[in-house]
Each structure stands twice: as C-alpha cells, then as structure tokens.
Amino acid sequence: MADSQQPHPKTKSKAKKRYLKAKKERRKHRKTSDRSGALPEEETDDNSEDGPPEKTSTVISPARLARQSNLAIGDDSQKRKKRKLDHTITEGPLEDQSKQAEVDEPEVVEDSLPDRALPLFPLPTRPDAPSKTELALQGLNRAQIEAELVDPNSTLPINLDADNSQSILGSKTRKRLIDLGVNDLFAVQTAVIPFLLRSGHKYTSLYDPYHPPRDVCVSAPTGSGKTLAYVLPIIELLSPRVVTRLRALIVLPTRDLVAQVREVFETTGKGRGLKIGTATGQHSFSHEQAQLVTDEEWRTGRTSKVDVLICTPGRLIDHIDGTSLFTLRDLRFLVIDEADKLLNQSFQDWLAKVLAAIQRPYESYLPVISRHGLRSLEDTSAGGCVTASLVPQEPPNELQTDCDEPRHSSCQKLLFSATLTSDPGKIALLGLRDPKYFVVREVATGASVNHHLVSEGFSIPTNLVEHMVVCNPSQKPLMLFYLVRAQRVDTALVFTKSSESTARLVKLFELFEKNSPVTENRKLIIRAYSSDLPPSERKSILEQFKEKKIGILVCSDLISRGLDISHVAHVVSYDVPIDIRKYVHRVGRTARAGRHGEAWTLVEEQEARHFKTMMKDAGHLNQIKRVRISDEELVPLTAAYDIALTQLKKSYQPHW
Incomplete structure (x- = not known):
C-alpha cells in the first residue's frame, strides 16, 4: 500500500x-x-529525434x-x-x-534573438526651445530692437530767458507755451522734439532730396503729450515758409480727434501765420475743396490754401481721387496719430494711395546738351521747323551734373500711439526710411527695450489707480449706481460695448435718478455719446461735458482714443474690453498730464477668467485692486433700482 x-x-x-x-x-x-x-x-x-522541434531560419x-x-x-x-x-x-x-x-x-x-551585431547609434534628442524673448524678436528690424527708452518721469523746463541757440524751441514758441500755462516739456516731448529740430542742420530744412530726414516711431502712454511732440516741431519748421504749400498732413481715426488737434495747432501756433485746414466729411465735399485748393494756379503759381491739413483717412482719399489740384508732393511731414488703429483698418487702402501720392517723379526738363552745345530737334507740330526744345531726357554719359544724383522724397513720417504695433508686416507697409524708435516706459534696472517688445508694448499713466469689481450680470447696473452714489464717481466717462447699450444704460440711470431719494442739492446729469447721434449734437454734448454741465458721459469706444478732457477723474468700463489695447486707451482718458485718476472695470462672473488672463499676460494684473461690494451695501439702492428696471421693461414693450 x-x-x-x-x-x-x-x-x-x-x-x-x-x-x-x-x-x-x-x-x-x-x-x-x-x-x-x-x-x-x-x-x-540535427540529431534530435524525439525532442521539441527546433526552428532554423536563414532569411531575416x-x-x-x-x-x-x-x-x-x-x-x-x-x-x-x-x-x-x-x-x-x-x-x-x-x-x-x-x-x-x-x-x-x-x-x-x-x-x-538577433542574428548579427548592428552598429549602435545615439538616441535622438530634442533641441532646447527658444526663449519667449527670442520668439518675440524674430522678424523685427534692428531699429525696433535698438529703440531708445525714455524715462516717463523726465521733464525739461521751458526757459524764457534762454538764448535761441541754447534752447530747443524758438523764443516765440516758448513765450506762447508759458502764456498757455505750459512750463515744462514732458518725457515724450523731451526726446522727440530735440531729435526733430536738432538732429542735424540738413534735417531742419524744408526740402533736401539728397539728405532726406529719418522717420520717427513713438510709443508713449496716453495723456503723455504726444500731440505737442509733433505740433511744436511742425510749427517751428514751417513758420519761416514764404509760399503756402501743403507741407504737413496729420491723419487721425475720428472727427473728434481732428477737431482737438486743430485746436492745439491754433492755440500754440497763434501769430505764426500758418494756415490750418481740416477734412472730415462733416461739411460738403465742394465746401472742403474750396477751403483747401484754389483754381487760380496760373496766376499765383500755387494750388494749396493751407499749410497743415488735419483729416480722417476716408476723406483724405476722397480728395486724392476727386480733387484735381490737390497734391501731396510738397509734404514735409506725414503724421499718423493712433497708428495702430489706422494700420489695422484699410479705409479704401488709404496708406498705399497716400504713399504713392507723396512720391514726386523725377523729371529734369533740361535742354538736350551735347559736346557741341544744344542739339536741334525737329518739332513736327510746329510745321517741321527746327527748334531747341526742352525735353525730359537724361544727360549724356560724358556730361554729369547735379541733376543726375538720386533724389528722394523729403517727407518725414511720424508715427505715434500708446500701443504702437510691433508687427513687422505692418511696419514694412509704411516704407520707413532709417526709422528712429522712442519708447516711453518705466523699465526695471538692467532691463532693455526687449522687455517692451516681448510684452504688448504699452504703459499705463503712473498716477492712475485701477479697480476691478466682479459682479452678477443682473446686478451690474446696480453696481454702477453704487459707484456713483457711494464712491463719488460723478465726473466720469462710462464705456459700453455698443451704441444700443449706451442708450439703454442712460435711460435706466435717468429712471433710477427719478425714483431714488434726493441726497444732494442737484441731481446728476448723464448723457449718451455715440455714433448714432448727428455730428452737431455730438459736438454740443462734448462741449457741455468739457464745461462740466454734464456729470457722466456714457459712450462707446468712439472717443476712447486721444480725447483730452482735463477734469475727467474717473473712467468706468461698464462692459469689459475685448483686448488689452482697448483697455489701455479707455483708462488713458484720465490721469493725463500728471494728474491723478481712477479706473473701474465691472467684470461679470463669467468674464472674470478672461479679464484676469488678459491682464496677467500683459503683466498688469498686480496693479489692479479688487473691490468687493456686499449685498448689504446695495440695500439702500435696491428699491429705486427695481422700480427703474420695471419701467425700462415697459418702455421697450411694443404698444399695440
């Protein structure tokens, strides 16, 4: 077992x-x-008989x-x-x-198993990715990379007693500025004006086709004095002229800016004899033609009635195409203010047409010269007689004169913007000649202009305090009313996303003021300013706002660029701007010329992530303070707000 x-x-x-x-x-x-x-x-x-079969292989x-x-x-x-x-x-x-x-x-x-040995090769490795700075600088020319950084706090006093040889500006200009209350030049003016007036004697003449001046690109904060930076050099260089020619052309994006820049020219150039003209389409085309050109060219030898023309691009193209005696071949200055906006919009391809109109074709109407003197030509139109004719023809190779030297346009291009573009493609369209770049921006010690080029290329006024209020969409109008009542935001520009939003918000605020208890001696006046209004009414509203007869002006981005109203203490972005450039130009309507100001942005809850990301990418999120408003603080305004909202709904309901 x-x-x-x-x-x-x-x-x-x-x-x-x-x-x-x-x-x-x-x-x-x-x-x-x-x-x-x-x-x-x-x-x-080969001797295995009963074992497991072994497999031989000769083909791999x-x-x-x-x-x-x-x-x-x-x-x-x-x-x-x-x-x-x-x-x-x-x-x-x-x-x-x-x-x-x-x-x-x-x-x-x-x-x-391998059958034979193979060579060993190193494993492939990925190269190191280029830095953000290197990527941002790709495609930029050397002039942009070597831009001159200007300290925004630098100033230059205007000395009335100084000799003309020791001062940048002439005595008449200095006296006029002091009479206007301008005692110091701001940072952008201290950099640009000396470059335009003292960059060499050959650049200060009206025309020099053999030594044309360098072009200038300026990126400076809003309210830093960019307008005076080009107005003063133009007045200084054009004042000695004898014959009236169109020598300065200033292109601006809106009619309001045209009127503002004309006012600056007229006030600072008073008594200098310069004739200023505008072309915006506000008047009829025939009226503008009569103001700009004359039809007596055969008597006076000139066609232009103005020395300086301030215009919008659309109306400028109308005159280039439709006014026969209108010419740009005598231009000494071409100023493109708010350049980033104008370069982003075509306006009937205005830039290409303007650059083509500036170029003066080289024609030397000289007698045909040979070694034996004048060469006779047979003029068939004169009955076959032999005459010495003046014909456009190049001189013989054996006889070279000064007329044979290459000549260029003497027009100097000046570009200004708070958010000047760094796009190489757009810059190339301008055909700049040896450009000089100025960047007015506060940069940390040891940093270079590359820091400006890597970022969006903008700067905020130093005296501006920025706030952000995150709220529910249904309570956003109430938040604005709270800022007006509790935070004393009573002298302000309020920006919305459209003309419809502007009209609706103004109507709601008027109803709110009507139903709310009176807490002051007078009720606050609020008005709408949008493109839906006729030009005459817009001008009247703007004048009333400048005279402080209107407390709050609700507007779209129509006046977010360049408009200078000195007493604006607050800017409210009722609707969040879609990009950083719109934000910069909005908040730049306050804290101008060294004054203090506050900016408020009402951010809906679903927009908070987008807004913070936009500010973080621009390196500006830390400068914005978040303001929290509790429901208890809104209780005193809730009753009047609910009544106003109900009345607004009824006003928009159709009446059958």
Whole structure:
C-alpha cells in the first residue's frame, strides 16, 4: 500500500536529454556573446529525434530585423530579466528545468534573438526651445530692437530767458507755451522734439532730396503729450515758409480727434501765420475743396490754401481721387496719430494711395546738351521747323551734373500711439526710411527695450489707480449706481460695448435718478455719446461735458482714443474690453498730464477668467485692486433700482 502511494520518478528519454544538453550549451554561448558584444550564430541539432522541434531560419524578416535593432540599441532591462531567468533555470533541478522549458519557453526561441551585431547609434534628442524673448524678436528690424527708452518721469523746463541757440524751441514758441500755462516739456516731448529740430542742420530744412530726414516711431502712454511732440516741431519748421504749400498732413481715426488737434495747432501756433485746414466729411465735399485748393494756379503759381491739413483717412482719399489740384508732393511731414488703429483698418487702402501720392517723379526738363552745345530737334507740330526744345531726357554719359544724383522724397513720417504695433508686416507697409524708435516706459534696472517688445508694448499713466469689481450680470447696473452714489464717481466717462447699450444704460440711470431719494442739492446729469447721434449734437454734448454741465458721459469706444478732457477723474468700463489695447486707451482718458485718476472695470462672473488672463499676460494684473461690494451695501439702492428696471421693461414693450 505504501509502495503504491510513492510517486514514480519520471524517466527521460535519450532525445530529451540531448535536447536539454544542447539547450544548456546554447545558453552558455549566449551569455558569452552578451559579455563580449558579439552575437552567436544559430545552432541546429540535427540529431534530435524525439525532442521539441527546433526552428532554423536563414532569411531575416523586416519585423525580426526591427527587433534585432531594438536589442542592439541596448534595452538593458530586458537583458537583465533574461539573464535572471536563465540563471534560475540553470540552477534548478533537471526535472524543473524541463517543466519550465515546456511551459514558459516559447516554441520559437531563436527568432527573438538577433542574428548579427548592428552598429549602435545615439538616441535622438530634442533641441532646447527658444526663449519667449527670442520668439518675440524674430522678424523685427534692428531699429525696433535698438529703440531708445525714455524715462516717463523726465521733464525739461521751458526757459524764457534762454538764448535761441541754447534752447530747443524758438523764443516765440516758448513765450506762447508759458502764456498757455505750459512750463515744462514732458518725457515724450523731451526726446522727440530735440531729435526733430536738432538732429542735424540738413534735417531742419524744408526740402533736401539728397539728405532726406529719418522717420520717427513713438510709443508713449496716453495723456503723455504726444500731440505737442509733433505740433511744436511742425510749427517751428514751417513758420519761416514764404509760399503756402501743403507741407504737413496729420491723419487721425475720428472727427473728434481732428477737431482737438486743430485746436492745439491754433492755440500754440497763434501769430505764426500758418494756415490750418481740416477734412472730415462733416461739411460738403465742394465746401472742403474750396477751403483747401484754389483754381487760380496760373496766376499765383500755387494750388494749396493751407499749410497743415488735419483729416480722417476716408476723406483724405476722397480728395486724392476727386480733387484735381490737390497734391501731396510738397509734404514735409506725414503724421499718423493712433497708428495702430489706422494700420489695422484699410479705409479704401488709404496708406498705399497716400504713399504713392507723396512720391514726386523725377523729371529734369533740361535742354538736350551735347559736346557741341544744344542739339536741334525737329518739332513736327510746329510745321517741321527746327527748334531747341526742352525735353525730359537724361544727360549724356560724358556730361554729369547735379541733376543726375538720386533724389528722394523729403517727407518725414511720424508715427505715434500708446500701443504702437510691433508687427513687422505692418511696419514694412509704411516704407520707413532709417526709422528712429522712442519708447516711453518705466523699465526695471538692467532691463532693455526687449522687455517692451516681448510684452504688448504699452504703459499705463503712473498716477492712475485701477479697480476691478466682479459682479452678477443682473446686478451690474446696480453696481454702477453704487459707484456713483457711494464712491463719488460723478465726473466720469462710462464705456459700453455698443451704441444700443449706451442708450439703454442712460435711460435706466435717468429712471433710477427719478425714483431714488434726493441726497444732494442737484441731481446728476448723464448723457449718451455715440455714433448714432448727428455730428452737431455730438459736438454740443462734448462741449457741455468739457464745461462740466454734464456729470457722466456714457459712450462707446468712439472717443476712447486721444480725447483730452482735463477734469475727467474717473473712467468706468461698464462692459469689459475685448483686448488689452482697448483697455489701455479707455483708462488713458484720465490721469493725463500728471494728474491723478481712477479706473473701474465691472467684470461679470463669467468674464472674470478672461479679464484676469488678459491682464496677467500683459503683466498688469498686480496693479489692479479688487473691490468687493456686499449685498448689504446695495440695500439702500435696491428699491429705486427695481422700480427703474420695471419701467425700462415697459418702455421697450411694443404698444399695440
């Protein structure tokens, strides 16, 4: 019974033993080849009879070759695993080895091994990504990279007693500025005016086609005095002129800016004899033609009635195409204010047409000269008689004169903006000549202009305090009324996203004022200013706001650029601006010319992430303070607001 319970040892056949012995030899060869780096040749056992069939291969398939290359590159982890497995099988009992061979070993053993050694190649590596600065500077020309940084706090006093040779400006201009209350030049003026007036005697003349002046690009904060930076040099250089020609052209995006810049020219250039004209489309086309050009060219020898023309691009193209005697070939200055906005909009491809109209074709109407004097030409129109004719023809090669030297346009391009573009494609469209860049911006110690070019290229007035109020969309009008009542935001510009929003908000505020208890001696006056109003009404509203007869002016982005109203203490962005440029120009309506101001942005909850990301990308999020307004603070205004909202809904319902 006991004998029957003992297991009978398994006997191995001779074929099995030969198979295991051959397998052991193969493993020894494999270990030796792994240490030496050479791969063993395949072995075959022709004497095996009963053992497992061994597969021989003489043709290497593509898949097998790929596996060989992977092993040759050196997958050390797989090699170590295989060695450990071989060591375990070798050290175990013979029976366990055979079981392990039958269970774990694949049927094809040698196909998983390389047949021959392959060269080792280094693994590919990725190059380091370029920095943000390098990416931002790609495509920029050297003039942009080497722009001159100007400290925004730098000023230059106007000395009335100084000699003309020691002062940048003439005595008449200095006296006029002091009479207007301007005692110091701001940062942008201290950099640009000396460059335009003292960059060399050859640049201060009206026309010099052989030494044309350098073009200028200026990026400065809103309210920093960019208008005077080009008005004063134009007045200084054009005042000595004798004949009236159109020598200065200022292009602006809106009619309101045209009127404002004309006022600056007239006040600072009073008594200098310069004739200023405008073209905005506010008057009829024939009326503007009569104000700009004369039809008595054969008597006076001139066609222009103005020395300086301030215009919008659309109306300028109308005169280039439709006014026969209107010409730009005498231009000395081409000023593009708010350049980023004008370059982003085509306006009937105005820039290409203006640049083409500036170029004066070279025509030398000279007698045809030869070594023997005048050459006679036969004029068939004169009946075949022989005359000495003045014809446009190049002089002979053997006789070179000053007229043969290349001549260029003397027009100097001046670009100004608070958010001047760095797009190489747009800059290339201007055809700038050896441009000089000025960047008015406060930069940390050790930083360069690259910091300005990497960022969006704007700066905020230093005396501006910025706030952000995150609110529910249904409570946003109530938040504005709270700012007006509690925060004393009573002399402000309120920006909305459209003309419809402007009209609706003004109507709601008027209803709120009507239903709210009177807490002051007089109720606050609020008016709408949008493109839906006729030009005469817009002008009247703007004059009333400047005279402080209107407390709050609700407007769209129509006047977000360039408008200078000195007493504006607050700017409220009722609707969040879609990009950083609109934000910069909105808040720039206050804290101008060194004055203090506050900016408020009402951010809806679903817009908070977009607004914060936009400010963070511009590196400006830390400068904005978040203001939290609790529901308890809004309770005193809720009743009047609900009544006003109900009345507004009824006014918009159709009356059948």
